[in-house]
Amino acid sequence: MTTLGHLQELDSTYVMGTYARKPVGFVKGSGMELYDTNGERYYDFLSGIGTVNLGHCHPAITEVICEQAHALGHVSNYFHIEYRGELAQKLVELSGLGGKVFFANSGAEANEGAIKLARKWAHANKPGASQIVTMTMSFHGRTLATVAATGQPERALPFAPVMPGFTHVVFNDIDDLAHINPESTVAIMLEVVQGESGVWPATHAYLAHVAEFCAQHNVLLIVDEVQSGMYRTGKPFAFQHFNITPDIITSAKALGNGFPIGAVIAGESVCDTFVPGDHGTTFGGGPLACRVALETLSQFESFTSGENNIEAHVEWAGRYLRTRLAEIIGVENVRGIGLMVGFSLGTDVDMDASAFVEAMLSKGFVINAIGGHHIRLLPPLICKKSHIDALISAVYAIIGSHYDIEETE
Ligand code: PLP
Numbered sequence: 187m188t189t190l191g192h193l194q195e196l197d198s199t200y201v202m203g204t205y206a207r208k209p210v211g212f213v214k215g216s217g218m219e220l221y222d223t224n225g226e227r228y229y230d231f232l233s234g235i236g237t238v239n240l241g242h243c244h245p246a247i248t249e250v251i252c253e254q255a256h257a258l259g260h261v262s263n264y265f266h267i268e269y270r271g272e273l274a275q276k277l278v279e280l281s282g283l284g285g286k287v288f289f290a291n292s293g294a295e296a297n298e299g300a301i302k303l304a305r306k307w308a309h310a311n312k313p314g315a316s317q318i319v320t321m322t323m324s325f326h327g328r329t330l331a332t333v334a335a336t337g338q339p340e341r342a343l344p345f346a347p348v349m350p351g352f353t354h355v356v357f358n359d360i361d362d363l364a365h366i367n368p369e370s371t372v373a374i375m376l377e378v379v380q381g382e383s384g385v386w387p388a389t390h391a392y393l394a395h396v397a398e399f400c401a402q403h404n405v406l407l408i409v410d411e412v413q414s415g416m417y418r419t420g421k422p423f424a425f426q427h428f429n430i431t432p433d434i435i436t437s438a439k440a441l442g443n444g445f446p447i448g449a450v451i452a453g454e455s456v457c458d459t460f461v462p463g464d465h466g467t468t469f470g471g472g473p474l475a476c477r478v479a480l481e482t483l484s485q486f487e488s489f490t491s492g493e494n495n496i497e498a499h500v501e502w503a504g505r506y507l508r509t510r511l512a513e514i515i516g517v518e519n520v521r522g523i524g525l526m527v528g529f530s531l532g533t534d535v536d537m538d539a540s541a542f543v544e545a546m547l548s549k550g551f552v553i554n555a556i557g558g559h560h561i562r563l564l565p566p567l568i569c570k571k572s573h574i575d576a577l578i579s580a581v582y583a584i585i586g587s588h589y590d591i592e593e594t595e
Contacts, residue, residue, distance in 0.1 A: 188213055190223045208547060215242025218566055218573050220552060229565075229573050230552045236381065236413045236526070236564040239440035240485050247443050250481045251474070258473045263466060269476035276483050277451050280422040281435055285457035288450040289471030293412030293438035294327025296448035297375075299465060300434045301331055303452060304373040304406050305351075307459045312372060312404055319366050319374045321357035325382035326375065326410055335375060338383070358388055360395045368403035373434075378424045381413035384560040385521055385528025390428055397430040406433040406456065412448070416440035417486050417567055419524035420500040427523060443482045447475040491570070500524040500567050503574065507563065510578045516585040525567055531559040535585055542584065549580040 193211040210228075214221040218241060220228045233239060240247065261267060274287035288303075290296045301318055308315045320326065324337040333342045334349040337357070342348045356362040357380065366374070374396055380386040400407045409432040414424035418440065425432055433456050438448035448470070452459075469475070489496040504524040511529050512520045519530045531542060539555035546553050554562040565573065 188223050193223070208544065210547060217241040217244075218569055226550065228547070228550045228552050229576060231563045231565040231569075231577060232552045232554050233440075233564050233566050234444055235439070235554070236418055237439040238444045239416055239418065239567045240443045240482065240489075241566040241568045242444075244443060244485065246485055247445070247478060247481055250477050251445065254474045254477045260469070260472050260474065262468065263471060267473045267476070269473055269480055270471050273476045273480045273483070276480065277437070277449055280483070281451050282426070283432070283435065283451055283453040285451065285453040287452075288460065288465065289476070290438070290448035290450065290467055291446050291469050291475075292327075292448050293410075293436065294329045294332045295467070295470070296412065296436035296438050296450050297326045297332045297335065297410060298329055299448075299450040300375070300408050300410075300436050300452075301335065301373075302465055303434060303450060303456060303459055304408060306464065307406065307456050308372040310459075315370050315372045316351050317367065317371045318352050318408075319371055320352060320354055321376050321380070322354050323357055323380055323383040323386070324354075324375075324377055324410075325380070327412075357386070358392045360392055363395055363399055366399065368399075368405065371403065371405050373406035373408050374400055375408040375410060377410045377414060378428060379414045379419060379523055379526055381526065381562070381564075382556070384530075384556040385526055385562050387521065387523055388428070393425075393428045393430050400433075408432060408434045408436070411435045412438045413564075414523075414526060416482075417496050417500055417524075418526050418564070419522075420497045420504065421524075422486075424523060424526075441482065442475055442478045443485075445475055445478040447479050489568075491568075496567065503565075503567075503569055503571075506571065507565075507574050507577075510574060511581070514578070514581055514585060517581065522563075525563075525565055525569065527563040528556070529561050529563075531561065531585075533559075535559075545584045546580055549583070551577055551580050553577075 190211045211223045212220045218229050220230045277287050288299050290299055320335045320337050322337040326332040326335040330349050334352045337354040378388050409425045411423045415437045434452045436450055441447050486496050491499040508520045511517050516532045516535045517529050518532045521528050539559050539561055543553055543555040556562050
């Protein structure tokens with residue numbers, strides 16, 4: 187029998203210490219539920235960081251993984267395979283971008299692809315321009331280019347020299363767009379809901395100004411949908427809540443419901459920029475990943491909860507979760523779209539986000555601390571009223587005991 191102590195010992199001895207892991211080891215999952223090494227059940231309100239959107243070990247996904255593993259696991263991108271073209275067609279249609287897709291293995295790799303695509307596009311369409319402008323407090327990945335793109339210098343500086351070619355403007359600050367040099371700029375890249383920094387949605391006015399700037403100055407608009415895409419906010423992609431049309435979007439995380447896959451989806455004016463030899467990957471777009479992603483999309487499309495399809499369900503569940511959270515004294519600044527939800531612990535609550543997450547864990551709920559007093563919730567999209575009610579009761583119980591208020595549930 188696996189014990190937590192054994193897992194901790196192996197991790198600390200042999201695995202690089204890039205994460206401060208919580209003292210729990212998970213061995214099994216099903217839908218909203220995770221089970222630890224002692225057989226204890228947890229409700230997962232993090233989904234492997236916005237990834238297992240259909241829930242853990244979804245039977246249809248598990249079935250196609252097994253079937254495809256028996257049929258064909260990997261060949262290479264030198265050959266035609268089943269599922270890749272069909273998946274690309276679906277993504278092009280779902281995004282409304284027209285165009286074509288490049289498949290990668292992760293969010294960072296998809297963003298690297300988008301950056302390369304934009305830079306090469308500029309050689310023919312905007313000679314001399316090379317800057318990619320991104321937002322303060324953004325997050326685009328951990329590779330050298332995406333860490334430079336990420337608008338949090340502390341994430342790049344330990345690996346100096348930081349890759350040149352990226353500048354940052356203040357997120358949601360229309361006036362700060364005036365600091366962008368239109369001549370030298372190839373693309374503006376942003377998340378329409380910033381996830382890693384605490385779930386901060388862009389305003390409609392801000393995105394309208396960004397889109398106008400891009401159109402006026404022949405600047406590409408790249409939207410990073412790695413976390414916000416795949417119905418996390420209710421729509422297939424979060425930008426679809428706003429009146430903008432990106433030139434390029436990137437996807438990963440929930441695209442394979444936990445099976446690694448990333449994608450660069452580029453509109454018609456950009457999508458033929460790469461020619462053979464420009465870009466590639468050994469694993470990206472393989473038959474197993476593409477089949478799993480196709481099945482994931484098909485499950486989103488056929489999802490129903492009562493009378494609701496996926497979009498209506500996520501909209502309802504997100505609104506219910508935010509409304510219930512906002513009723514709790516000590517919970518402040520509840521924000522987000524759909525089931526991408528953030529909130530802050532009030533200054534009167536005498537615990538920080540990390541202590542709060544551990545307290546929730548001890549009550550059987552997996553949530554996420556974004557430093558300081560900010561909390562992020564990204565439950566599987568299948569989450570029901572009963573799961574939300576259970577989470578709310580736990581929040582009341584913890585905050586109440588730290589804040590001298592009565593539990594009202
Ligand atoms: N972009 C965004 C918006 C993300 O949230 C993340 C990961 O959290 C990434 C990119 C990087 O994705 P990956 O960890 O798959 O490389």
